[in-house]
Amino acid sequence: KFHEICICLFKTILLFPTLHLQYIITRVLSPPVNVTIKEVKANFAVVAWDIPEGDPVIGFAITQQKKDVRMLRFIQEVNTTTRTCALWDLEEETDYIVHVQSVSMSGTSPLSEPLRFRTPREAETQASKNEVTMEEVGQATQLRAGELIIIVVVLIMWAGVIALFCRQYDIIKDNEPNNNKDKAKNSSECSTPEHPTGGLLRSKNNNNRLPSVNIIEV
Structure with missing residues (x-):
């Protein structure tokens, strides 16, 4: 039994890379959703989209085509997380059809729903x-x-x-x-002037009144 278990483990180890590669190949990416035109001018437009959650996306691919014309323009960019792309050199008053694809390590997703717009x-x-x-x-x-x-x-x-x-x-x-x-008046009232005949007049005080002294010459 131990020998059989070892053989089974050995086969599993050998087959694991093949099974993993087969899982990656069989897992198909979902196409981008909510593809819209954010800005459109006579010769310029900006395409925007969303990626379903969980998809291992590493880039995008855009197919641009004039209406009723077989010629296509293919734009691809990898190693990016951007969700917008600028379309340049457009012709005015022209109808265009745009498809967006997600790019992963295993390949590209199916085409998104066609987006039609017309340049002014x-x-x-x-x-x-x-x-x-x-x-x-x-x-x-x-x-x-x-x-x-x-x-x-x-x-x-x-x-x-x-x-x-x-x-x-x-x-x-x-x-x-x-x-x-007022200050000058108050100061003059508080001062004691001299008598013209040489005597002294009484000083003015609000509380105490001193008697005056008169000198009579004979």
Whole structure:
């Protein structure tokens, strides 16, 4: 029995690479989904798509064809995780059909559902650009008007603050002479002047009154 078990294990080891390769070959990738056109112009377009979860995708392949024309353009890129591709050198007012495939180590997936789109005229593209430019100009004008309003309000507030400060300063300046007069008056009342005949007058005090001294000459 031990000999038979060893033989079975040996056969399994030998057959494992073949079984693994067969599993990889038989596993088929799912085609990309949600294939759409994100941007289209007269001679330019951008294709976008999604990959089903779990697929070991390492790149993509795109087939581009004019409607009712057999000539194809094939675009393939590997070692990338991007989900968009730019189509260039298109003709204006032309119908195109696009298929997308996923690329893995084992090969490519089936073709996605065909995506049909039509390129516009160059004049229409320029008109759309002008519309976008006018919208941007309108938005910029609105922003500038709002900024001017804010600036005017701030200037008015500063002018009010400066006027209030000047008014308070004038009031304080007008009150300064009156304060000086009151101080001088108070100081003169508290002082003791000399009598013109050589005597001394009584000093003025709010609480104590001292008698005056008179000198009579004979």
